[in-house]
Amino acid sequence: MHKDNDAALVNDCKRGDRRAMSQLVSQYQRPVFNAAYRILGNKDDAADATQTVFLKVFEHIADYDQKFKFFSWVYRITVNESLNQVKKRRAQESLDDGQASPWQGPAEALDSKRICRRVQDALMLLNDEYRSVVVLKHISGCSYQQISEILQLPEKTVKSRLYSARQLLKTTLQDDETAKPGH
């Protein structure tokens, strides 16, 4: 999170500097894509969301208020866009379709890939509010204060949601003996 550099690049973008735009995309496409992926649980959807996020960012760059941190603004759009996609997808299909079945086999040693998949599945079972906080904290590496700014929530609410989300994740992961935390 490069606050000063971001501000300069944003100003250059406002003047139509495409190199500055390219630099911002380069700088943020990875964290945006990863946050979107952990909220959506699907790489193609995450790529779509990432494109939309940047289109919205640059479409509204002239209106961007620099008293807010650029990364907070980008992450807020990311979370909102990802959750919008989740809602659209829910209208069409169950989130569980085609995802839960691979992890219901007999108990056996899980390799790291399968554990990651199990954790991602558990994340998808959280409600949107909890999942957003967990993703911002553990995937995007944001502090409580940053999450509070991004989601425009009191820090106390952020903490409460995070703690509850961890508790739920623990329970979900324990339900599947093969993915029990600590293995």
Next chain:
Amino acid sequence: MNEHNEIGQAPVDQRIQELLNRSIDGDISAIEQDELDQLVATSPAVRTLNGELRAVTRLLDELPELDPPQYLQNAIERQVRLPAQNNTHLKKPGRLGGWLSANWLRTGFALAAGVVLTVSVYEMGSEPITGEDSTRMVGTMAKRDLNGQQGELLDSVRLDTDKLNGLVELRQKADLFTLDVQLNSEGPSELVVNLAGRGLEFDGVSRIQDPVDAVSVVDGAIHLASSGEQHYTVSLRRISKAQGDEPLELDFFADNELIQQAELNVSKF
């Protein structure tokens, strides 16, 4: 929220749960940490919960970071219109931006998400293209002859850059078109073939000598990602003659940078 331990330990009260979480996040004073350490040392329930929460947190923190698709940066950059460049989005977009913005921005992303198709790549033998073959071809498989029956050469493009070089030939036999792709790149590269509105549909990829790493079809454009030496064919089938004469648009990327754009005529005359 109290924790009911599975092995019959006393529930852990909410304040201690909060302390455990704050300790995990490093958001705890020294005095509080001392208090928590004592609780962990003396209470099996607190000790168990501490271990479980830390395990969950570790699992979350250790989730791997994924690489965005190679085409993403360029796809974004080509769609973006900065305020000082253009006050509207009606300016004629670039090729990739054209199909992306037209479909995604105007009709919404729900539709776009639904048409993403990931295609497997099959290694194929050397068999000639015949009329019978072309009618049998479905899904992801195509057949091609290396020694003769390659179809008529319609057009070709040669690349000779530092990052990417090689040759792409477009051939036709009846309603079947093949792109013979021979590329060499130092790093990752991607070929994007735009089929939208050309009366052609993607019919598969076959490896000749060197594989393509990933193939996806998004809104009428084929994305073929690879690296190093690549030799494969992309099969296309004509589905509408009325629209079939518009040239194919090819975008070549290397190291996430657009290296060259080309058009290949699908009609010889």
